[in-house]
Every structure is written in C-alpha cells, then in structure tokens.
Amino acid sequence: MDxxxxxxxxxxxxxxxxxxEIIPIPLTxxxxxxxxxxxxxxxxxxxxxxxxxxxxILVIAHKIISKAEGRIVNLIDVEPSxxxxxxxxxxxxxxxxxxxILNESKEIVRLSNGIIITETRHGFICAxxxxxxxxxxxxxxxxxxxxxxxxxxxxxxxxxFKKRTGKRIAVIITDTFGRPFREGQTNVAIGVAGIEPIKxxxxxxxxxxxxxRVTEIAAAxxxxxxxxxxxxxxxxxxxxxxxxxxxxxTEKKSQISKLIRPKTQDLFR
Amino acid sequence: MDxxxxxxxxxxxxxxxxxxEIIPIPLTxxxxxxxxxxxxxxxxxxxxxxxxxxxxILVIAHKIISKAEGRIVNLIDVEPSxxxxxxxxxxxxxxxxxxxILNESKEIVRLSNGIIITETRHGFICAxxxxxxxxxxxxxxxxxxxxxxxxxxxxxxxxxFKKRTGKRIAVIITDTFGRPFREGQTNVAIGVAGIEPIKxxxxxxxxxxxxxRVTEIAAAxxxxxxxxxxxxxxxxxxxxxxxxxxxxxTEKKSQISKLIRPKTQDLFR
Numbered sequence: 001m002d003x004x005x006x007x008x009x010x011x012x013x014x015x016x017x018x019x020x021e022i023i024p025i026p027l028t029x030x031x032x033x034x035x036x037x038x039x040x041x042x043x044x045x046x047x048x049x050x051x052x053x054x055x056x057i058l059v060i061a062h063k064i065i066s067k068a069e070g071r072i073v074n075l076i077d078v079e080p081s082x083x084x085x086x087x088x089x090x091x092x093x094x095x096x097x098x099x100x101i102l103n104e105s106k107e108i109v110r111l112s113n114g115i116i117i118t119e120t121r122h123g124f125i126c127a128x129x130x131x132x133x134x135x136x137x138x139x140x141x142x143x144x145x146x147x148x149x150x151x152x153x154x155x156x157x158x159x160x161f162k163k164r165t166g167k168r169i170a171v172i173i174t175d176t177f178g179r180p181f182r183e184g185q186t187n188v189a190i191g192v193a194g195i196e197p198i199k200x201x202x203x204x205x206x207x208x209x210x211x212x213r214v215t216e217i218a219a220a221x222x223x224x225x226x227x228x229x230x231x232x233x234x235x236x237x238x239x240x241x242x243x244x245x246x247x248x249x250t251e252k253k254s255q256i257s258k259l260i261r262p263k264t265q266d267l268f269r
Numbered sequence: 270m271d272x273x274x275x276x277x278x279x280x281x282x283x284x285x286x287x288x289x290e291i292i293p294i295p296l297t298x299x300x301x302x303x304x305x306x307x308x309x310x311x312x313x314x315x316x317x318x319x320x321x322x323x324x325x326i327l328v329i330a331h332k333i334i335s336k337a338e339g340r341i342v343n344l345i346d347v348e349p350s351x352x353x354x355x356x357x358x359x360x361x362x363x364x365x366x367x368x369x370i371l372n373e374s375k376e377i378v379r380l381s382n383g384i385i386i387t388e389t390r391h392g393f394i395c396a397x398x399x400x401x402x403x404x405x406x407x408x409x410x411x412x413x414x415x416x417x418x419x420x421x422x423x424x425x426x427x428x429x430f431k432k433r434t435g436k437r438i439a440v441i442i443t444d445t446f447g448r449p450f451r452e453g454q455t456n457v458a459i460g461v462a463g464i465e466p467i468k469x470x471x472x473x474x475x476x477x478x479x480x481x482r483v484t485e486i487a488a489a490x491x492x493x494x495x496x497x498x499x500x501x502x503x504x505x506x507x508x509x510x511x512x513x514x515x516x517x518x519t520e521k522k523s524q525i526s527k528l529i530r531p532k533t534q535d536l537f538r
Contacts, residue, residue, distance in 0.1 A: 017295070017317075017506065018293070020495075021289070021290055021291070023288050023494070024288070048286075110536040110537070114399075115536065124450075166434065179449070180530075180535060181448075181488065181529070181537070182457070182528050183527065183530050184468075184486055184528060185486055185487060186486070186487050186491055197453075198453045207505065210406075214357060216453045216454060217445070217455070218452065218453025218455055219453070221494070222495070225455070225494035226291070227489070228497060229289055229514050230289050237390055260450070260452065261449075261450055266450060267386065267449070268449035
C-alpha cells in the first residue's frame, strides 16, 4: 500500500472517529395551513435547549411541511373519475382517495389486492402516491399530500435558518416508504438542501488499495432513517438535528432527483 | 381524544425526547480467519474510551464477521460450471466469481448487462449474492462471502459481551445493499440478536386517535443505516455503538427472516 493511500486512511479515520448525535426536536403545537413553520421549528429548537451549529442537518417529517403548505384535501370536495370508481370498487377503497392518488401520480406501477404503488409526479415510487390519512386532523374527511417541491421547501427552511442564526446547515425532508423484498418501512429523503444526497466513493481505494465495490451511498436516505429512530411514529417529534456527520455540503440547488433511478435503468419496473 | 391516548403520548414523548448517539469503534488491526473477533471488538471499545451500557446496540459490518469466520474463497480453487461459464461470458465477468455467486444463491432474480441480482440462501435479494471483492486481502484472488448464519454470529457476540461486561445489549450485523427505484446503496441488517428487527405500531393511534397508516418500521435496517454514517466505506470503522434508542429487546432468537418478505407476497419478484 503506498503512502498516499495510507495518508488518505489516516485522514478519513480522523474525520470518522467522532460521535454523531441524533437530537429530537419535539413540537408541542399541531401545525395548521399557513402556520409560520420556520419560526415554530426555530422556537422548538430553542425550547429543547439546543442551538444549531454549522454543518448540522435538520431533518423534518414531510407531514408538518405539507400541513403548513396547505397540502390537505377535503374528500367532500373530490369528484372521482370513472377510472377511480373502478379501481376503488375492485380494491375496496374510497374512490375519492383513489382519485387524489391518481392525480398525484405519473403512472401506476403495481395494483394488487388493495395495494396501489405509483410513481408520483416527483418520481418517487411509493404506496398511495404518499397520500396519507393518518396524523391529519379530521382524517375521516381530510387527506395529506406530499409537498409539491420538497427540495424548494427544504431550501426555504435552510435560508430562513441561515438568516436567523447565521449557521450554514443542511435540511432533509422525509417520508416513510415501504420497499420491495424487505418487510417494514424505512424513512427516506424526499427533499434536500445544502447536502449532496449521494456520497460517492467512485475512484477511491479500499483498505488494500483496490477500487471499492460500493461506490455510491444514499447518504440522505441513511440520514432520514437515522432521524426516524428519534421521531417515532405517533409522538410529536417531527424534527431532528443530526450533528457530527461528515457530509458533502453544497450551495447549489441539491436535487432529490439524484436519488431517483431513471425508469429505463431500473430492473424492477 | 381520550385520556388513555393522551397518556400514551406523554409516555412516548418522554421516551423519545432524548438524544441518540452513534459512536464509532475503530479497529486498527485487520481481521484474519480465526481471529478472536469478540475480544478484538471488546478491546477496540476500550481503546475508543467507551464502555458498553445496558440497551446499547452494537452494529458490526459483516465484513469483519465473514473474515473472522473464514468465509473467504480463493478463486484459484474454484472450478466454474458450464452455466457459470456461459453467464460470465455473456456479462464480461470472471466465471469463478459467478460460480461462487450461484453457490451462495437460491435463485437468480435479475440478470442484465453484467448486473446479477440473486436471492441468497438466507433469502436476501442483493447484487452478487453479497459476494465481495473489495476490502479483502489479495482481492485479485480472494473473495468474501456473507456469514452462513448472521443471526447466530450476532447471538454469539451478544453472549460474549453479556458474560464479559454483564451488560444486556443488542447486536446487528450489516451489509450495504442497492435497492430498486432509488440510486445509491444503504446499509441494512443481515443478522440480529436481542432486538426485534421490526418495530410494530399496529393497533396504536395517531396524534388524533386514528389508527396509524404506517404500522411497521424496519427498525434494524434504520439502525444499520444510522451506523453506516459513522462507518464510512474505506476507513477502519467496522463497528458502531448506537446508544439511547428505545427498541424492543428480546431474549428469544431474533430472526432476520422477519425482515424478509416472502416471494409470494412480493409485487416485484
């Protein structure tokens, strides 16, 4: 192994051998459309006796973003198409919910026994196009949609905190998706700002100087999963600070689309 | 919302509103077959100036488990079958590596343009049956296989630490897998001990007393992903302690198979 490689390890070792923290930020108040979410998160961080520092990653469950952005549809206002009626009948679903799911989708990927997996307008493959009937007030009538552009939402929050605290942070917005092959859902990134969502090791050597097999890590998804550990599902912890992770920051518009595999390159579509 | 539900929130809120730590445990020494891995990890934890406490989760990259268990094959010893020869030729691969991959697999799930995705004997769906040519000494001749039974490996490590430290911990063994639809790889669990790999919320209410949509979280996979943030890819941090996560512990044999979706129930096989 040559000296350069050894030096690289030493460097990497130093950057890696520090603790990473997952800090929960509870929100006591429920979020409603047009709430000043930025300010509420700012206050929640303060109330939790934490302070943002440079390179913190603020991870936020999309639910509170969607609520603040008014991405709520009242089912009473929905007139299902005949296609939605048909799918609903065959799958024992509410035709109005199906109508909303189809509106949020580019394409149905799988439809079987009441499970509807679509490609959303953003390009995410998930159940029900991310349309959610839990954790929304009056959920027998209201459903919650994904943010229209979660990268933009993340960027706005990042800019707010830069102005307000002077700190350069990253922001990741998350949702909980199922996946093929494995049971259980995991939290994944659906919007990013200030961070490269993929951490690339292309061209780097392994411990023995050989090129690495694993070349691209979906860092934003791993961060989302780490954050979920502190979020729980029914508690009021929709925001989490990840501190101490050595990520690739960027001032460019980070694009969640980098995490989306093009359909033509996917072996499972 | 009734009092019981409110009480549940309060409880959950308290258990959630604590920091979780991801603590890297560097190993300076490379692991070789028949090394006393338990002792080496024990010493590494000590050297990192950490001490295990009850309910810690020790997350270990499978690579060092496989090495210690001697799951290394020298390609010189491999005689490819005609099937392996054919696949290798069509996909510009080493027929001996293909032979090993097929030996480790129950079934080829996808085979396209040099990408081989199989179901391993354990039931995992991953590229190359987890067979790895990086981070193994003399990797032009040696390849590394997944542990035969990573649940058992995890159990052994857990028992060692119980005896040695008196602490009741959980152990998760991980590998880095690609996945459909999304670019980049993430760290997932391939063996568990002392922890229920799925965290179930079935029957629990959301913030508004309605039954939760998301009912099962793949906690072991999220923990694996969290740990990867501190592992990096080419540094010598193959072990990580996750501290402060409120998981469901178990003294039963935890089974990674709970994370594997049966083929007949999978919409993408």
